[in-house]
Amino acid sequence: MNPLLATLGGKLTERWLNLLVLPGALFLAVTAVGTTLGHRHWHDVDRLRTTLDDLAARPALDRTGTAALLVALALLSAAAASLTAQFLGGAIERYWLRAGRDPLSRALTARRRRRWKERDAGIADAVTAATPTGDGADGVVEIPARAWIRIQALTGARDRIALRVPQRPNWYGDRMQTAADRVEAAYGVDLAALWPRLWLILPEPAGRQIQSARDSFGAAARLAAWAVGYALLACWWWPAALVAAGCAAVSRARARTAVDALAGLIEAAVDVHGRELATRVGLIAPDATGLLAQDTGDAMSELFRKAG
16 A cells, blocks of 8 residues: 555655646746846846845845745745646636637627638639649549649638538637537537436546546646736736737647647547447347437437436
8 A cells, every 4th residue: 555655745846846836937037037127128147146146145044944934935826826827727728618609709700700701702712713624534634733732722721611511719619619510510419418428438548548638738728828917927028929929829839739639539539439339329229220310319318318
């Protein structure tokens, strides 16, 4: 039992250091440097060195109790800063995935929908303007390579807005909504009602991959929260704005990658294990073959919603 407790204690300590102490300590260090130097002396290393020397020369710091108290205070402050970032990161996640029924969100959705339709019309025009080089034996029209490259570029630009006509204020919510729409179109099942039950029967490797993508999205949101913190610090020390911009850019890229992977894995889980769930709840006979039918998906949705 003792080796097990020691192993668990080591893992908890490592997780505590990585998630709480280190990011918070870095932020506190930058805050201390920024408030000491300010805008006017933003690169004055000598000023910073002088301040550190003055602090080290104080008699109180020679006492062991005072030093231990300062270290404990620094650790608690770093943990508090990290907990604040985690709380703000959760709020950012909800903001990214929101449906958006307020006036601002509706305006953003309308703007994204307008841009998406403009680029979709550009794709249609490019396909129409492409001059066929000839018909194949099977009657397939070949599009010139240059025109095909342009069509692909336009398609990529449209898909960076959304894979389908936008329904949410931002890309993240639209990507998850697209996964739900695809599942409903293919199987007639409500993904929101299906997913909690499907999650319970997923094998460990599949669940681990989905959880990893979910954790990556959460980490990207926490990084966005740190970007907010550094942006506030830029009011006193402008180089912090560069750190904030870097954190925001990395957060956006990681969040898009994580959400895209998460949505794809959720769709794959329904494709692979949807029939198994229908069998377990008694809607399909164990010896039945074929894909999950639309009527079965409708029955699953009705059952899981506790309708009627």
